[in-house]
Amino acid sequence: MELTSAFILHHRPYRETSSLVDVLTRDHGRVSLVARGLRQTKKRSSPIQIFQPVWLSWYGRGDLVTLSQIEKDEPGYRLLGNASLCGLYMNELLVKLLPVHEAEPDIFDAYRQALSSLQQKNNEQITLRLFEKALLSHLGYGLALTVDAESGEAIEEDGIYIYHPDSGPRRVFGQRLQNTVSGRSLRHLEQEAGFDELSLKEIKHMMRSVINYYLGGRPLHSRQLFAGLNQFNTKTS
Template sequence: MTPVARTRIALQPAFVLHRRPYLNTSLLLEAFGRESGRVGLVARGALNSRSRLKGLLQPFVPLLLSWAGAGELATLTAAEENGPAVALAPARVLAGLYANELLVRLLPRQDPLPELFAAYGALLAELVAAPEPEPALRRFEKRLLAELGYGLTLDREAGSGAPIVAEGHYRYVLDQGPLPVSQTQMGVSISGRSLLALRDETLSDPSVLKDIKRLTRAALTEHLRGRALKTRDLYRLKRES
């Protein structure tokens, strides 16, 4: 039998998206590497009391990670800080975890997406500094859909190719694009103004943000294929409390 070749990945910028205990002293990680995309890693001994990895391998900490292995689960071989941890305020942590969950659920393994990696870093910076988290989340959702090959059509009508008019009213049919309300009763209701605002990423108007959230949520739900997001449930509980 031909031995399976083990891949060795040198240190590269990465973030931990999710972690959970594994066996007695180890961690299972979902990580997002700039050159490697989403990867599954075993951090052996990371929960030992003397291990520095326990506090290092956390979400929102810029890291340099290296690993070795074959298949979908590799072994972490080194981890270093690559800058200070992103200091999200308590009210913003859930927004960051929502982005992490989207990446874990939607990204294929080992598919390099350096532009999305940069967009994720920009999102975390905005969640620290921006007065409201919603515009940053909607921009990130738009970029995530585009990187996955499901980019939204925001500047022209499906079929006719006519330019979107700010004063127009449309229904966005996910496998086609925006159509005038006179042509269909399917899809997500959205104004032309909101479509153009998402195209230009000018998202300061609350009514526009509400429109866009319906659209991106519908698009993401389709690609999640019925898998519920835990962070959405937490958002709902937070609103109800």
């Protein structure tokens, strides 16, 4: 197979000197491969680094193929501190939600754009929410953000809604329940503009519920890292 553009999403030891590597390619989607003997390479010189654009090829058939060639493309994205955790979160979403060997060039481009945004130290919460939205859309799980799923009426800015992943937002009345989202926040997400602290908080809770639905109960280890960091910051502040 010819060389194709890719990013390393995750890698782990396999047998004595090899690694199991999950990659996101532009032309073939997510690919799981065996990198034989690669752990003998010095870590600093190895192209098997997360957030590193590479060119690679493989051979074999089925869900697990064998790496045949890999080389660095452009310099890797340098994500520091919390931005690095955001990158790990995106990687884990891709590994757990993307099917193998299905080309998703739009997801590849959205991922590259999100890495660039994180490297430039743009608002991390906005970057993650827009990436999540793009990922769900390209997987066929696009969010319904303009119409009440129950009444069919247009979303009202001052309305309060609960978002149901299988159908969309439904308005609730009376006492405000946990994990509700305002029509105003839904508009911000639909237009991808106008975010503020309140709308980002509401959208974060909504997106977590939606993503949990599609994960089918599988935990995200990167969320545990976020929780641990927040707990540490609380204790030291």
